[in-house]
Amino acid sequence: MLPLIFSLVAALSIAAPLAAQNGYAVQKITFKGNETISSSVLRLVMETKSVGAFAKLLGKRGPEYDEEVMAKDLERITALYQREGFLSVMVAPVRTEVDRSGKTVKLTIVIDEGEPIIVRRVETYPAPTNAIPDSILAGILKRAERDLVLRPETRFRDSSVLLDQLLLARQLADVGYPYADIVPELTVSKSDRAVDVAWRINSGPACTFGEARILGVSKVPPAVVARQIAFREGETFRLRLVEQSQQQVYGLGVFQVATVNPTLNKDSGTAVPVETFVKDAKRFTTKFGVGYGTEDHVRVSMDTRLLGFLGGARRLQVFAKHSYLEPYHVAVTLTQPAFPTPRTTLTASPFVRRQREPAYTVNRIGGSLGAAHQFSPKLSGSITYSLEQVKVDKSVLMDGADGAAVDDLYNKSQVIVGTSFDNSAPLFNPRRGFYNANSIALSGLGFGSKTRYLKTMIDLRRYQPLAGLVLAARIKVGGIKTFGEESFVPVEERFYSGGSSSVRGWGRSELGPHEAGQPVGGSSLLEASAELRYPIIGIISGVVFGDAGNIWTESFTYELGDLRYAAGVGIRITTPIGPIRFDVARPVADDDKKTQFHISVGQAF
Template identity: 35%
Template sequence: MKPVILIIAVLLFSLLVSGQEDLVIDKVSFEGNSSISASRLRDQMIMESSSWFKEKILGKQPVLFTQSLYKEDIKRAKIFYQKEGFLDVEFSEPEILVNKKNKVEVTIHITENNPVTISEIRFEVDSAHQLNEVLKKREVRKIILQTKASEEKVFRDETMQRDKLVIAEVFYDSGYPYTKVTSDLNVDTLKKTTSIDWSIDRGPLSYFGKTSVSGNVRVPDKSILRQVNYKEGDVWSKKKIDQTQDLIYNQGNYRVASVRTQLGTSPSDTLPITVNIREAPRWSTRFGVGYGREDQFRTFADIQYLGFFTNTGRLNFYAKHSGLEPYNVYLKFSQPSFLFSFNTLTLYPYILRQNEPGYKLDKNGYSITFLQNFSEELSTSIGYIFEDVQLDTTNFAGIDNVPDEETYYRKSGLVFGFTYNNSEPILDPVQGLVVSFGTKTNDVIWKNEIPFVRMLADVRTYAGISKGIVLALKAKMGGIVRTDDNDFIPVEERFYAGGSYSVRGWSRSDLGPKDESGTPIGGNSLFEASAEFRFNVGRRLKFSVFTDAGNVWHDSFSYHFNDLHYSSGAGIYINTPIGPAGLDFARPVFDTESKWQIHFNIGHTF
């Protein structure tokens, strides 16, 4: 009977649609698609709704309904469903209605049935070894945490392709450029499950050969080859290739800097490297505008000249305006590879006006800094800074009792800092540690000009609890102290807490000491801590819950942990090519203050 019923249904469908052929499609809708949104299904189809806006404004021709077009769209939608793990999806005959506008309304009925889930994932290397037998513990964790497929989750083709690249990358970084990764699926059609067997063939262990350079005109070969992050004869590593490419590109003189391995038709244990260069134009400009809740309207312009003074020197003129910085203008000269491939010298004269909640001031000065990137994880900086500072008024930041001569002051001193960062991935870490420390000393050359020492330490760690769940922790501590008998600390050097990247239940600089009018006056000691759970709730969507704590105290290096302020909240983020972007909603807890704060951020707050 089933073949007869099917034939009758096809005949009825053919008779039904014959009267609607070549009519404009007014609306396409779906019923039964609980797992996949209508918008994603429409992306697979040529049939689309018509509208006045599409026709008159966008100039699109309306789509005409035909039986052949419908069948092709259903075929594409079915393939899409199967790639999403729904192997037994069914599409019933559609409802086709000619409305009063003499246009066709199409309703597509879908029975998704249960998707195929992953029952087990296994790895085998060279047909004989397990992952932990050939890889270090950290590399094994990278595969486990960064691959998306996991047991009891729905099987998806897109996830498999991405995971294949993650697995191969780990072996590329270990010296195996010929690695091949394949997978076998064992589908149980009754239980609607599949196991995944990853097979990794490493190929030979390879080594770096000779490196050649091409495409450069203005910059000599030797300036480029100084940036190479390996030696001939070292074990080949894709990571070192990428690092070398970054070091060359970061010289800032190239539009394209491509470092490639010449892989022969047959596997080889010695691989020559080519560096292809396309130099950037000498003159370039950048402009931008934006809006933020704290800095309000902002705009900037950046003009750059390459090859200034040396073959690789860069000169930048930068100007910015925002609510927090009414003007910020500087001229910066950068000389990459100053002493070593990882060393950069910068000379930086500037003028700046700051308009913070606790103070307003104008300052001008310059700095000389040496930046060192010792590795992908470790970087340091050391330099000298000189500033002239003029406070706009004397009723900001609790300095009513400061002598007039101290509303203008001079600062000069040494600055030093380092950052260790092995977290990965860079824009959205799921594991690793970030440690940064900075210190600043004033009154090195100009004596009796407000001598002080300022220190700030920041520690962040990321732990992948399970697939799609990350625990992020942060602790931050700072202190500043005068090194003479005076107690005046410049307002811009004091610590402030509260805001988007601080304790999120408060507005910018709203935590800590205040004057009689409620204006933040800053303090000499700072402590902040945060704990945040981050959840993947879709391919591009993230959700977070967090608790922040912190405060600022007047005395130097004096921390009262029974006097912390706390806030809790949640955030929602969308993954973008430049990192997560979204909103945080937070309010104080255990506090008389109870107002909600909303913060917009590009990138995680830590």
């Protein structure tokens, strides 16, 4: 690759005597004039560090100051700005504030960013000897236009050149040209503070998939792995099929490691061999969990898995849990991945479960059969048939408080169809992206089921980064409609609102219709939340949030004037299993002014 812009300008002189004393403790580093690059990013490129806030509270001294190290730090800051397109940046000698009695020093770094280099035009020049047809290349370039980072009137960055080069190479590799040579040519006009970008594109030869080799298989038969490979020998080489194959092989759920890599060697011809390497996960594992939350109190769980059950990639899972809300919950799940298609998974799961909620206590025993299909890495769908017998131990509805005759023992069968789209990231603490889950349940399908209803739920979430902060928003809408005069909605299927992951100004299930002082749930739900998440220090972050919602007795009825509101603040402590969450909330413009405290694991949404 040709030298980038920052290497075309002379290095700036940062020569000046530094007045600070070597060996003094650095108490604070302050930046001035840095409008484009944040102080936290600038500190990351520096070797000189100041004492941390927590260490300062403990009375600890900061790291020692070194004049030579600081000179190198100023060079690093200058180079960083040049890589970001600020070729005329000026970093002044360090200003120091010395405390000779305490032998400490405070440093101030003043930066004059100057004007950045702007992209004036972007052009592409296919090589005369290109093997790729002009029409295909034109289509690739047209599709790539919306994703290229370097565009006219945008600020030039070195990293943008690399990203666009990878993007163009990937597009060509996805239509059979994995050996494409993508070369940027940069023409800089210092007087105009502009750069012209020209891409020289040589597609290389058209390639096909060669031999597919499977390595490392032990317990799982090679044929099982081979069925997950999304391409066949002799087909046009496509990078996305290589990536899809890796996802499908790893998706079997029996491997600790699964990689699918093409062997790219220009001297080996146009048939590209592909190697699939797998390493078996432990066949038998048991995990134990212990936690605490203000709603479920102390909870303990056990998750045992047996891989390769009855041969192949089948797996058997035994899950058991105890908490205040679930005195017992035991489920045995048999999973058959990759059947009947590589992206389809079948499950069978008998269970026994006791639920203890503010509105009811029920014992449930039953099972389910399900099929899930992964349409894409972000989009999935499922269909499940469940049958269970429910015994109601406690509910105000048993007395017919809402006018419905509710049995204390009944069978319930239903078909549930669901879809899920999730491109949010990162996994446990999303900072960007979108999430949507939808479900429709139809109850009353055989086996003497007295419950006949249609239940729908829509869950929408959005995560938007805002200058180092994250704005998170959610809306949930649900509705239930019964069919038949004797039908009723079971207490465990009704909607309830209020709690640590709902409208946080109320306790669990406290919001909505009540009978005899007890929540009875309803047939319509509407909830909305917004959170502003911001860093505090290290693994600790904070949130400011507002919630709104309510429950209505009538089906698909949403009276916006009945919405109840709450506001609050919270603290998050990042852990490998998700953030530990502390929230404090109160109702807003409401007669109920009781403050609610919530402790849980994971974000509220």
